[in-house]
Amino acid sequence: MSSSVPSFAELLGRCERSAVHLELRDSYAATDRFEAWQRGKRIDWEDRASWWHPYDQLIADTVARGVVIRRARVISEPVSEYIRWEHYVTRANVTAGEQVRWLPRRNATAIALPGNDFWLFDDALLRVHHFSGDGVVVEDEITADQEAVTLCSAAFEAVWERAIPHHRYTV
Template sequence: MPSSVPSFAELLGACQHSAIHLEIRDSYAPTPRFEAWQRGDRITWEDRASWWHPYDQLIADTVARGVVIRRARIVSEPVSEYIRWEHYVTHANVTAGEQVRWLPRRQATGLALPGNDFWAFDETLLRVHHFSGDGAVVEDEITDDPALVKHCVTAFESVWERAIPHVDYQI
């Protein structure tokens, strides 16, 4: 059965001003890239052609259109192995044009946070990720409910204010 949820590329393509992404999990389902990193494989950052993916190009093209893309991650410390890998590969996100910040979970206690990761596009539309316990995406939900969008955008901004820029966050 085909999904009625627009693809990420479609949502980003329709975006005019801003796209924000909040990640609150300490691990997600393993990927081949993560498993290679676990085996000791490292990226040759100087050889961009070896690691530049369609996602990176989509982000770069969107930023070139004037859309500001920000990602905030709330992480437990000491960080999980998965977060250690995410920190390593965030070089690609930043190179593509994303602004990325990290918030240690202990600094998030006083924040009213949603229970799920999400993307918000132009502060009018949400793509909410629903995960299984082992970190696999079960479903993406799209909503333009103004109260829910406002809650999520407000939560993101409160995280962003406290979070540490990627270049300064040491693990």
């Protein structure tokens, strides 16, 4: 990642009203946490110190400032093992203050979707994630290009409108 790209914490720190995240992949690069889950390790949700990460605190602090954070995931069904795990760990996102929804891909056909996952901050600045075929982040791109912002904002809102709230979506 280029050093000219502000960190996620910096971008969220500048955010005043809203941050939305659209995820479009059915799997991402494996992590130690995902691999542990595959081996049967489960989170002790009662022991917050064991699973609360700096990311969760950043989200909680941002939400406490009045910023609304929403995440939408477009997913294939039946879901991949990775999505099954993501659904499981999303409890941490929700606890931190994110609103999360899931949209089965079959319900996204009429939505013009961008080619990449992204974060959109205050409807003005995009952080676009470029992944390799196996789900590793290759580069993050920052842009305020109005055409891209408009497309991504409209795509996110269309997905959000059709998507199922996390507490109602089962995998």
